[in-house]
Amino acid sequence: MLRNGLEPWHLLIVAIVFLVLFGSKKLPDMARSLGKSARILKSEAAAMKSDGGPAAERASGGGPAAPAGDRDRARDR
Template sequence: MLRNGLEPWHLLVLAIVIILLFGSKKLPEAARGLGKSMRILKSEAKAMKDDGAVSARPVSEDSTVREV
């Protein structure tokens, strides 16, 4: 059905529609907000990965584990 779905003129039309909908003044603001959100998301994902690596460390032999 959509054999040539993303041709260059499709992207041009999409860009024009977005500019008309949001206006040229709001687009840089929206891009800054998106960039800031992506940085926050990236740092939070890295922090979660680091927390997972710390908690997944093997238990040393000298620590005792009791079973109930």
């Protein structure tokens, strides 16, 4: 049954089902919001890496991580 895996016509059927369920007017909005979410996630992950993140502080012997509000105020100074 799943011998051939996913074939191109399977993807076509899935695309048609999405068009029928959501309509052609909502799909661009959904794609746009998905892109925004991906950008936000990427920027937050990069910010955690550059800040060192809580895991890096625990590994280096530092105290508990400061609450997010304290870090934001310290960064704004």
